[in-house]
Amino acid sequence: MTEYRIAVLPGDGIGPEITAVATAVLQQLTAAHGGISLDLRHQDAGAGRWLREGVAFTDEAYDACVRSDAILMGAIGLPEARHPDGREVNGDVIFRLRFDLDLYAGIRPVRSWPGLTSPLSAAPPVDYVVVRENVEGLYASRTGGCNVRDEVATDTIVITATGTRKVSEQAFRLAGKRGGRPRDGRRLVTCVDKANVLSSYAFFRQVFDQVAAEHPDIGADHVYVDAMTAYQVQQPDMFDVVVAENMFGDIISDLAAATVGGLGLAASGDIGDRHGLFQPAHGSAPTIAGKGVANPIATVLSAAMMLDWLADRHADPAAAEVARLIDDAVGDVLADGRVLTPDLGGTAGTAQVGEAIIAAAIRRR
Structure with a gap:
C-alpha cells in the first residue's frame, strides 16, 4: 500500500465545511479500496489567520506544503482582509504557492453533467x-x-x-x-x-x-x-x-x-513539474459560511483530480481507481437529483451531499 502525505489548507468562509466533506470522501473511499492511504495534515492559513495574527501563511505552513506529496485547499480569503494597497490577503497563500513552487499550469476541466x-x-x-x-x-x-x-x-x-x-x-x-x-x-x-x-x-x-x-x-x-x-x-x-x-x-x-451549472462544480488543479495544488475554482463565499448549504462538489472533484495527478506522477493504479470512483459517484448523485445543494436547485446540506457521494461510491464497489 502506498501512503501519500497531503497538506490540507481548509482556509476561510465555507472552506472548512467543504474541505471536511472532501477529506471524509477521501478517507472513507481510500480505506474501502485498501490500495492507498493518505496522511492528511491540516495547516492554518488564510485571511482568518491574517486578521488574528497579522500573517496569512507562515513559513512553517509553507514548508509543510513543500514537503507534502500534494496540497488540497478549501477556499482562501475574506473581503475585509486586505493589505493597505487594497489587495486581498488570499494572494499571500495562493500566489506564494503558485509562484514559489512554479505551479505553471492551472488545469480547469468543464463538462456537462447528466441530470443538470x-x-x-x-x-x-x-x-x-x-x-x-x-x-x-x-x-x-x-x-x-x-x-x-x-x-x-x-x-x-x-x-x-x-x-x-x-x-x-x-x-x-x-x-x-x-x-x-x-x-x-x-x-x-x-x-x-x-x-x-x-x-x-x-x-x-x-x-x-x-x-x-x-x-x-x-x-x-x-x-x-x-x-x-x-x-x-x-x-x-x-x-x-x-x-x-x-x-x-x-x-x-x-x-x-x-x-454547466456554476462554480460549485468547478474543480481545478495548479500543477508544476514537482508539486500540485488542488482546490475548487470558487471563492470562500462568506455570506453562506456556517449555514451548511455550500456545495462541496467542486472540492470533492478537486480531490479526485489530486489522486489522478498522484497516480500519473507515481504510476499508481490504486490512486487512479479511487479517483475514477469519486468522479463516477459524483455523477451518480447529480444524475439522481435528490441530494443537491440550493445552488443546483435542491435543498440538501453540505454534509448530506458528501454522505450521498460516499454511499454512491460504495454501491459502485
Whole structure:
C-alpha cells in the first residue's frame, strides 16, 4: 500500500465545511479500496489567520506544503482582509504557492453533467479543459505595479518563451490523453489570445505554434478571447483543450463553469513539474459560511483530480481507481437529483451531499 502525505489548507468562509466533506470522501473511499492511504495534515492559513495574527501563511505552513506529496485547499480569503494597497490577503497563500513552487499550469476541466439543466439555450455537449498559464501574464505584476499619486496606475504583462512553452506542452499532453472534442472526437488544442492587438499575445501565439508543430497528431487552433466567450456559450462542443494566458484563463474558466451549472462544480488543479495544488475554482463565499448549504462538489472533484495527478506522477493504479470512483459517484448523485445543494436547485446540506457521494461510491464497489 502506498501512503501519500497531503497538506490540507481548509482556509476561510465555507472552506472548512467543504474541505471536511472532501477529506471524509477521501478517507472513507481510500480505506474501502485498501490500495492507498493518505496522511492528511491540516495547516492554518488564510485571511482568518491574517486578521488574528497579522500573517496569512507562515513559513512553517509553507514548508509543510513543500514537503507534502500534494496540497488540497478549501477556499482562501475574506473581503475585509486586505493589505493597505487594497489587495486581498488570499494572494499571500495562493500566489506564494503558485509562484514559489512554479505551479505553471492551472488545469480547469468543464463538462456537462447528466441530470443538470444547462443555462445554454441549445444545450450542446460540453467537455473541455482550460489550461491557464499560472505564474506569468498580467497577474505577474500583482506586487510590482505602479501607482503615482493615485492618479496613474500601471501593471505590466509578462510573457516568456519558457513559460508559454511549458503550459502549451501541458495542454498538448492533456489532449493526447483525452478522447477529443464532443463535436467529432477530434483532438485539438485551442490557443486563446488577443494577438491581433497586443504584441505580448502575438508572442504567446508564436511560441504556442512552435509547440504545436511538435505534435502533428493533435490539431491546433486559435481564437481571440472576445470571440471565445461567444463560442463558449454558442458552440462549446468545438473545444477539447484550451490554453490561455493567466488573466484570460481566469476569466474563461469561470464562464465555462457557468455554462454547466456554476462554480460549485468547478474543480481545478495548479500543477508544476514537482508539486500540485488542488482546490475548487470558487471563492470562500462568506455570506453562506456556517449555514451548511455550500456545495462541496467542486472540492470533492478537486480531490479526485489530486489522486489522478498522484497516480500519473507515481504510476499508481490504486490512486487512479479511487479517483475514477469519486468522479463516477459524483455523477451518480447529480444524475439522481435528490441530494443537491440550493445552488443546483435542491435543498440538501453540505454534509448530506458528501454522505450521498460516499454511499454512491460504495454501491459502485
